[in-house]
Amino acid sequence: MSEYKPSAIEPKWQKFWKKSKTFKTDDSDTSKPKYYVLDMFPYPSSSGLHVGHPEGYTATDIIARYKRMKGFNVLHPMGWDAFGLPAEQYAVKTGQHPKVTTEENIKGFRKQLQAIGFSYDWDREVNTTDPKYYKWTQWIFLQLYKKGLAYQADVPVNWCPELGTVLANEEVIEGKSEVGGFPVVRKPMRQWMLKITEYADRLQEDLNELDWPESIKDMQRNWIGKSEGADIEFEVIGSNHKIKAFTTRPDTLFGATYMVLAPELDLVDEITVPEQRTEVNTYREKASLKSDLDRTDLNKNKTGVFTGAYAINPATGKEIPIWVADYVLAAYGTGAIMAVPGHDQRDWEFARKYDLPIIPVVEGGDISEKAHTDTTGRKIINSENNELSLNGLPVDEAKEKIVSWLEQKGSGKKTITYKLRDWLFSRQRYWGEPFPIIHVGNKSKALPEDKLPVKLPEVDKFQPADTGESPLHNVDEWVNTTDPETGLPARRETNTMPQWAGSCWYYLRYIDPKYEKGPVNPEKEKYWMPVDLYVGGAEHAVLHLLYARFWHKVLYDIGVVSTKEPFQRLINQGMILGELEFTALRDEYGHFVSTAGVKPEERVKYEPVSIPEKEVEKNGDQFVIKGTETVVDARSHKMSKSRGNVINPDEVIKRYGADALRLYEMFMGPLEQVKPWSMRGVEGVYRFLKRVWRLVIDDNNENLNKDVQDVEPTREQLKILHETIKKVTEDIDDNRFNTAISALMIFNNEAM
RNA sequence: GCGAGAGUGGUGAAAUGGUAGACACGCUAGAUUUAGGAUCUAGUGCCGUAAUUGGCUUGGGGGUUCGAGUCCCCCCUCUCGUACCA
Numbered sequence: 001m002s003e004y005k006p007s008a009i010e011p012k013w014q015k016f017w018k019k020s021k022t023f024k025t026d027d028s029d030t031s032k033p034k035y036y037v038l039d040m041f042p043y044p045s046s047s048g049l050h051v052g053h054p055e056g057y058t059a060t061d062i063i064a065r066y067k068r069m070k071g072f073n074v075l076h077p078m079g080w081d082a083f084g085l086p087a088e089q090y091a092v093k094t095g096q097h098p099k100v101t102t103e104e105n106i107k108g109f110r111k112q113l114q115a116i117g118f119s120y121d122w123d124r125e126v127n128t129t130d131p132k133y134y135k136w137t138q139w140i141f142l143q144l145y146k147k148g149l150a151y152q153a154d155v156p157v158n159w160c161p162e163l164g165t166v167l168a169n170e171e172v173i174e175g176k177s178e179v180g181g182f183p184v185v186r187k188p189m190r191q192w193m194l195k196i197t198e199y200a201d202r203l204q205e206d207l208n209e210l211d212w213p214e215s216i217k218d219m220q221r222n223w224i225g226k227s228e229g230a231d232i233e234f235e236v237i238g239s240n241h242k243i244k245a246f247t248t249r250p251d252t253l254f255g256a257t258y259m260v261l262a263p264e265l266d267l268v269d270e271i272t273v274p275e276q277r278t279e280v281n282t283y284r285e286k287a288s289l290k291s292d293l294d295r296t297d298l299n300k301n302k303t304g305v306f307t308g309a310y311a312i313n314p315a316t317g318k319e320i321p322i323w324v325a326d327y328v329l330a331a332y333g334t335g336a337i338m339a340v341p342g343h344d345q346r347d348w349e350f351a352r353k354y355d356l357p358i359i360p361v362v363e364g365g366d367i368s369e370k371a372h373t374d375t376t377g378r379k380i381i382n383s384e385n386n387e388l389s390l391n392g393l394p395v396d397e398a399k400e401k402i403v404s405w406l407e408q409k410g411s412g413k414k415t416i417t418y419k420l421r422d423w424l425f426s427r428q429r430y431w432g433e434p435f436p437i438i439h440v441g442n443k444s445k446a447l448p449e450d451k452l453p454v455k456l457p458e459v460d461k462f463q464p465a466d467t468g469e470s471p472l473h474n475v476d477e478w479v480n481t482t483d484p485e486t487g488l489p490a491r492r493e494t495n496t497m498p499q500w501a502g503s504c505w506y507y508l509r510y511i512d513p514k515y516e517k518g519p520v521n522p523e524k525e526k527y528w529m530p531v532d533l534y535v536g537g538a539e540h541a542v543l544h545l546l547y548a549r550f551w552h553k554v555l556y557d558i559g560v561v562s563t564k565e566p567f568q569r570l571i572n573q574g575m576i577l578g579e580l581e582f583t584a585l586r587d588e589y590g591h592f593v594s595t596a597g598v599k600p601e602e603r604v605k606y607e608p609v610s611i612p613e614k615e616v617e618k619n620g621d622q623f624v625i626k627g628t629e630t631v632v633d634a635r636s637h638k639m640s641k642s643r644g645n646v647i648n649p650d651e652v653i654k655r656y657g658a659d660a661l662r663l664y665e666m667f668m669g670p671l672e673q674v675k676p677w678s679m680r681g682v683e684g685v686y687r688f689l690k691r692v693w694r695l696v697i698d699d700n701n702e703n704l705n706k707d708v709q710d711v712e713p714t715r716e717q718l719k720i721l722h723e724t725i726k727k728v729t730e731d732i733d734d735n736r737f738n739t740a741i742s743a744l745m746i747f748n749n750e751a752m
Numbered sequence: 753g754c755g756a757g758a759g760u761g762g763u764g765a766a767a768u769g770g771u772a773g774a775c776a777c778g779c780u781a782g783a784u785u786u787a788g789g790a791u792c793u794a795g796u797g798c799c800g801u802a803a804u805u806g807g808c809u810u811g812g813g814g815g816u817u818c819g820a821g822u823c824c825c826c827c828c829u830c831u832c833g834u835a836c837c838a
Contacts, residue, residue, distance in 0.1 A: 213756095213757095214756075214757090215755090215756050215757065215832085215833080216756095218755065218756055218833090219755085219756080219833060219834085221755095222754090222755065222756095222833080222834065223834085225837060227837075227838085229838085245838080246837095246838070247838060248837095248838065249838080260838090302836080326836090327836050327838095328836080328838075329836075329837065329838090331837090332837045332838075333837075333838065336838095337838050338838085339838085340838090344838065345753085345836095346836055346838075347838080349836095417837080417838090418837095419837050538832080538833090541833080542833090542834095580763070580764095613762095613763095613778090616762095617762085618762060621811090623762095667764090667765095667775085667776075668764065668765090669764060669765060670765090673758090673765095674831075674832085675764070675765090676763090676764075678763080678764065678777070680763090680764095680776095680777050680778070681763095681764065681776075681777060683777085684764095684775095684776050684777055685776080687776095687790095687791095688776085690790090690791090694791095738764095738765075738766090738775085739765095739766070739774090739775080741775080741776095742765095742766075742774070742775035742776075743774095743775085744775095745775055745776075746774080746775070749775095
């Protein structure tokens with residue numbers, strides 16, 4: 001027993017912790033300072049825990065234990081984001097109910113997490129698929145609905161009549177289904193939408209107060225995509241129609257030589273002249289068959305068609321032609337643009353192709369080469385009419401001046417536009433939260449709160465219905481119900497909520513998971529919120545993290561929560577890649593080919609061969625096969641089953657113990673950084689743990705500290721001790737666990 | 753294209769503008785061991801040298817400074833995100 005044996009030590013204490021609830025959060029004394037440290041909860045997959053999970057989880061666990069020891073009430077919970085597609089697809093294949101497989105997976109995950117020794121308060125576990133939990137997800141949806149933030153709309157989806165289903169953009173190639181090659185059309189279908197756009201400004205503004213990585217804040221800012229500009233109205237000649245176009249460059253209005261409408265606009269039909277009608281209709285039909293993916297592929301080659309109609313440029317008074325082109329998106333701005341080919345590259349390409357006039361209105365640049373988009377320090381030219389002159393003004397001043405002129409004339413106004421679209425909130429799936437909505441006749445109606453939860457019915461078929469509707473659509477005894485208020489026959493909404501719904505508010509449920517009067521106990525909410533530290537992967541930057549902020553702000557507005565933002569501080573752990581690999585390329589004759597000269601598209605011609613580290617040497621800044629000039633690739637790849645480089649945490653624990661796993665993942669490098677796994681690195685920290693053990697426990701299994709207690713340490717020894725304490729304290733406060741560990745290694749080396 | 757981040761030994765990486773490479777992996781030599789493993793000791797940025805003295809070194813180029821991996825400007829490369837957003 002004198003030897004370091006984690007397999008004997010760790011289970012013993014894990015059992016003790018579980019039995020005596022060592023890490024139960026006691027929040028009865030709210031005069032104590034609090035610290036709420038949160039992990040992004042996992043989807044309990046059938047393949048079990050990945051080494052990426054314990055990375056962030058270990059960091060938060062260190063902080064939780066550290067804060068507890070410093071006298072904080074610490075909330076450090078764990079739960080399951082358990083609705084989702086894999087469980088449902090597995091059910092379609094095997095007929096096994098997702099509830100059953102989900103339960104099994106959760107059991108597996110829980111066991112694995114406990115074997116790593118995390119100090120969670122397991123009494124606060126939440127599970128998004130538990131009706132007691134999703135009752136409150138539905139309740140929050142009802143509040144959104146009552147506030148007018150949830151609505152139904154016909155939005156275009158990729159519909160494949162042959163397959164009888166809706167397809168994702170990625171599943172559609174050149175207007176045909178990836179599976180079977182059947183035609184796909186973009187068809188409007190009635191879907192639930194959430195009005196996240198109403199919160200766009202606040203979601204953007206409040207980012208400034210958050211202690212989040214700049215990169216994540218930037219991604220959210222880009223996604224929300226606030227643009228300040230103006231809406232300008234253009235009269236259509238010979239009709240009562242006016243076209244409103246959004247622009248961020250009203251200063252270039254004098255250079256607007258044509259207009260473009262998105263093909264989807266109804267307006268196109270109304271203004272197209274009879275002789276152009278056939279051509280326009282053909283174009284619109286073709287455009288409707290394109291998926292968004294195709295549209296972006298055709299980036300370089302713009303197409304369009306003339307409507308035959310003309311509008312009047314309000315600045316120049318000149319007639320400008322109105323075109324239809326799919327480089328203009330219906331969903332952004334007004335779906336119509338004033339085209340300024342002199343100063344917008346897209347308009348320039350289009351004008352070149354269809355021979356439309358290009359006029360410079362900002363000094364500098366060469367518009368025979370490309371559009372002149374630079375504005376800094378530039379002055380306006382050629383922009384003058386009887387009432388207005390912008391000539392000589394810097395771009396910013398010209399914007400102000402022309403917009404106030406347009407406002408006076410009543411043909412334009414200052415506008416702010418966002419890229420953010422409303423959130424398509426319904427899915428045609430079984431394994432999700434049902435909507436608390438019934439349809440009576442043609443009307444949708446919210447169920448009263450006392451009818452919650454609307455439980456998922458038991459079914460034995462999980463396939464989508466042949467109409468492309470949710471599998472719930474066929475469950476007649478569930479679908480057919482009565483309106484509790486009028487007693488009239490009603491049909492339940494058969495779509496379900498997306499996986500994001502449950503994860504939008506789970507951090508609130510941990511606060512008092514058994515609370516029955518609302519999603520969260522208001523007293524305790526005031527104590528615990530906001531989350532002091534949230535750790536998770538960056539892949540949710542514009543999904544979960546934006547959606548959760550949106551819901552939280554709605555809950556704030558209706559008084560359910562007391563903070564404007566849910567997550568005060570955020571850290572993204574970097575992905576853990578597989579071990580460093582050296583790959584050579586071999587041609588059909590079995591000869592190695594230097595990777596240096598091979599273009600990415602030529603790679604398919606060769607067979608990749610993995611080369612052992614020992615047979616590789618460095619030559620300049622490249623790696624070559626020893627004794628040759630053959631350059632090999634040296635890279636770490638994302639862990640994947642197909643590549644066979646997945647590290648199973650269970651195996652690591654079996655060989656080296658949970659402490660070595662945790663310590664290694666913290667020692668690899670900075671938490672935020674992407675870094676490759678190294679089994680030798682695990683052995684390194686394992687050796688360190690063995691040395692620590694030997695320092696404390698002697699060959700007779702006696703605790704050596706007993707003997708040294710009476711020994712007076714030297715000044716030098718005290719200095720090292722205190723330096724270590726200082727360094728470790730500061731490093732934990734700054735989440736620099738790798739250097740905290742190295743300080744402990746230095747201390748241990750000295751102590752030995 | 754645009755946005756963000758990053759380039760330091762053979763590898764993962766350290767370094768309030770102040771001895772670059774801490775700590776660890778790997779490697780070399782030695783001790784112990786029947787052998788292997790484990791453990792311990794010493795060495796290990798690169799180029800010279802028998803050794804010492806020495807010279808060079810943080811992607812490239814310039815600048816600020818007594819002093820730059822760190823600050824400023826230009827360029828190159830890589831990673832991530834995003835994509836016709838008017």
